[in-house]
Amino acid sequence: MLKQTEGSKAVAEAVALCRPEVICAYPISPQTHIVEALGEMVKSGELTPCEFINVESEFAAMSVAIGASAAGARAYTATASQGLLFMAEAVYNASGLGLPIVMTVANRAIGAPINIWNDHSDSLSQRDSGWMQLFAETNQEALDLHIQAFRLAEELSMPIMVCMDGFILTHAFERVDIPSQQQVDAYLPPFDPRQVLDPAEPVSIGAMVGPEAFMEVRYLAHAKQMQALELIPQLAAEFREKFGRESGGLVRSYRADDAETMIIAMGSVLGTIKDTVDEMRDEGHRIGVLGITSYRPFPLEQVRAALIHCKRFLVLEKSLAVGMGGILATDVRMAVSGTGLKGYTAVAGLGGRPIPKSSLHKLFRQAEKEELPPVTFLDLDWDAVNKQLERERQSRHSGPIAENILHDKGIVSAKFG
Amino acid sequence: MFEVRVHGRGGQGVVTAAEMLSVAAFEEGRHAQAFPSFGSERTGAPVVAFCRISDKEIRLREPVMEPDAIIIQDPTLLHQIDVFAGLKQDGYVLLNSRHSIEELGLGELIKGRNAERFCTLSATELGLKHVGRPIPNVPLLAGFAALSGTIKLESVIKAINEKFSGKVALGNIAAAEEAYLLVQAKMKEWADA
Numbered sequence: 001m002l003k004q005t006e007g008s009k010a011v012a013e014a015v016a017l018c019r020p021e022v023i024c025a026y027p028i029s030p031q032t033h034i035v036e037a038l039g040e041m042v043k044s045g046e047l048t049p050c051e052f053i054n055v056e057s058e059f060a061a062m063s064v065a066i067g068a069s070a071a072g073a074r075a076y077t078a079t080a081s082q083g084l085l086f087m088a089e090a091v092y093n094a095s096g097l098g099l100p101i102v103m104t105v106a107n108r109a110i111g112a113p114i115n116i117w118n119d120h121s122d123s124l125s126q127r128d129s130g131w132m133q134l135f136a137e138t139n140q141e142a143l144d145l146h147i148q149a150f151r152l153a154e155e156l157s158m159p160i161m162v163c164m165d166g167f168i169l170t171h172a173f174e175r176v177d178i179p180s181q182q183q184v185d186a187y188l189p190p191f192d193p194r195q196v197l198d199p200a201e202p203v204s205i206g207a208m209v210g211p212e213a214f215m216e217v218r219y220l221a222h223a224k225q226m227q228a229l230e231l232i233p234q235l236a237a238e239f240r241e242k243f244g245r246e247s248g249g250l251v252r253s254y255r256a257d258d259a260e261t262m263i264i265a266m267g268s269v270l271g272t273i274k275d276t277v278d279e280m281r282d283e284g285h286r287i288g289v290l291g292i293t294s295y296r297p298f299p300l301e302q303v304r305a306a307l308i309h310c311k312r313f314l315v316l317e318k319s320l321a322v323g324m325g326g327i328l329a330t331d332v333r334m335a336v337s338g339t340g341l342k343g344y345t346a347v348a349g350l351g352g353r354p355i356p357k358s359s360l361h362k363l364f365r366q367a368e369k370e371e372l373p374p375v376t377f378l379d380l381d382w383d384a385v386n387k388q389l390e391r392e393r394q395s396r397h398s399g400p401i402a403e404n405i406l407h408d409k410g411i412v413s414a415k416f417g
Numbered sequence: 418m419f420e421v422r423v424h425g426r427g428g429q430g431v432v433t434a435a436e437m438l439s440v441a442a443f444e445e446g447r448h449a450q451a452f453p454s455f456g457s458e459r460t461g462a463p464v465v466a467f468c469r470i471s472d473k474e475i476r477l478r479e480p481v482m483e484p485d486a487i488i489i490q491d492p493t494l495l496h497q498i499d500v501f502a503g504l505k506q507d508g509y510v511l512l513n514s515r516h517s518i519e520e521l522g523l524g525e526l527i528k529g530r531n532a533e534r535f536c537t538l539s540a541t542e543l544g545l546k547h548v549g550r551p552i553p554n555v556p557l558l559a560g561f562a563a564l565s566g567t568i569k570l571e572s573v574i575k576a577i578n579e580k581f582s583g584k585v586a587l588g589n590i591a592a593a594e595e596a597y598l599l600v601q602a603k604m605k606e607w608a609d610a
Contacts (some may be wrong), residue, residue: 172450357479
């Protein structure tokens with residue numbers, strides 16, 4: 001059914017259609033609307049049987065999800081930013097134990113400085129945690145990916161994060177097509193766990209593993225993600241067949257035939273990029289787009305195949321490996337190693353900085369002419385940066401950086417008197 | 418694509434206004450995208466929300482920087498921020514005030530523009546009268562429907578019924594209908610003048 005609704009509400013409805021049995025949640029912006037809506041559905045009896053557990057922290061949220069999943073329940077939670085960091089130890093445990101938990105990450109920057117707005121630093125910080133990570137481009141895709149995620153997680157017995165841009169998607173009202181319960185039931189069978197804690201047949205889950213077996217257990221986690229590279233496109237194809245929509249998959253190209261310059265990105269910024277590329281195509285530029293849906297597992301082969309015929313590429317990412325440059329860009333470069341392709345990185349949109357079409361037009365033209373440095377910071381205010389650097393040169397007691405920059409920009413008075 | 422920016426203060430239903438506008442456009446079979454500005458939302462603090470309306474799928478995710486229309490829910494913002502920033506040459510402005518555009522000293526703004534696209538509406542009073550609360554968002558949406566013709570009053574009423582129920586819905590519908598007629602009457606005055 002077509003509906004004009006908030007991204008968070010659409011995701012909550014999709015999760016409810018997947019018949020979760022345990023939802024545990026701790027509120028954190030911009031994820032809160034999702035679990036609030038699910039909480040209401042459980043309370044009203046619309047979503048039943050399902051236990052909604054308010055916990056005291058994100059660490060508890062993931063711990064409860066682990067317990068529920070180990071006991072054979074379909075478990076769901078959602079978080080963002082510092083919340084994801086706070087649960088990090090349990091995040092690794094969930095994947096190490098091979099428990100198919102589905103978690104929405106409403107992508108948000110990580111402090112300090114504290115910032116509630118969107119970038120991809122949070123889920124990317126858990127890159128090596130063993131969780132799969134799928135990134136949604138639109139609210140429709142966010143909704144659809146949750147349905148695919150439960151199926152994928154449970155087939156492999158591995159947890160998965162569905163990543164959607166905080167505020168930009170979670171708080172956006174737009175048109176979504178919400179499937180029927182029958183459609184979802186036909187796609188997603190009941191949870192049949194590979195391992196389960198059952199008092200009738202006692203086992204333990206989570207043995208201490210020494211040097212004699214640890215590498216094998218870790219390798220098997222890697223092997224499962226390699227299996228996911230095959231399963232993700234299959235599930236997306238089956239989804240298209242049953243729901244009539246293109247959603248998910250590993251990567252998606254746009255206007256890439258004959259493209260000499262390729263732009264690579266994840267998440268909702270792909271929309272703005274596609275609009276920019278359409279305008280540039282109208283002017284005769286040979287430019288295309290590669291959207292990466294599956295960040296983990298990373299589809300090295302598919303990325304290589306999508307880029308092999310271009311002359312140069314630019315990875316535009318909402319993340320920064322401090323002291324290195326791009327995070328996504330590193331993986332993309334790995335995919336094309338040995339090809340001699342020219343690659344550039346643009347770090348953009350950190351902490352919710354808007355990524356306007358006008359800036360992209362300029363950036364893409366520079367990439368096309370190969371005039372970019374290896375790493376660019378889109379729309380960085382160099383005056384503010386240089387002023388602070390100068391201040392640090394002038395005085396050892398230059399003070400707190402965030403407060404200084406805000407003061408320079410006239411946003412708040414950071415000093416008294 | 419038609420792009421609207423709504424200015425107001427936290428607590429005035431600014432984000433709700435943009436969302437309801439998107440619902441109204443959806444009811445007409447169009448694509449619409451509403452989203453808040455990503456600033457801190459505190460009661461009384463300046464708040465901005467956006468709505469895009471199009472006949473095609475909307476992929477753009479940047480904030481609305483060159484709006485076709487601006488709805489201002491709180492006239493005290495005029496002294497605080499540049500609410501008219503980026504307004505298109507042929508853009509519409511609807512301002513919540515019992516004073517006229519000229520009385521508010523906005524004559525300069527209209528110079529070289531189509532004055533009939535600038536209108537004020539006593540929306541807070543309409544909210545108080547029909548809903549019992551000083552929330553100007555719904556009357557302004559109906560006034561915007563009359564001023565710009567971008568959406569129909571019936572669609573605004575559908576959006577009201579989706580958002581509210583019972584007495585609150587009825588009060589909002591009455592406020593919307595009166596607001597629509599008031600703006601329509603002003604437009605007729607201009608046409609006859």
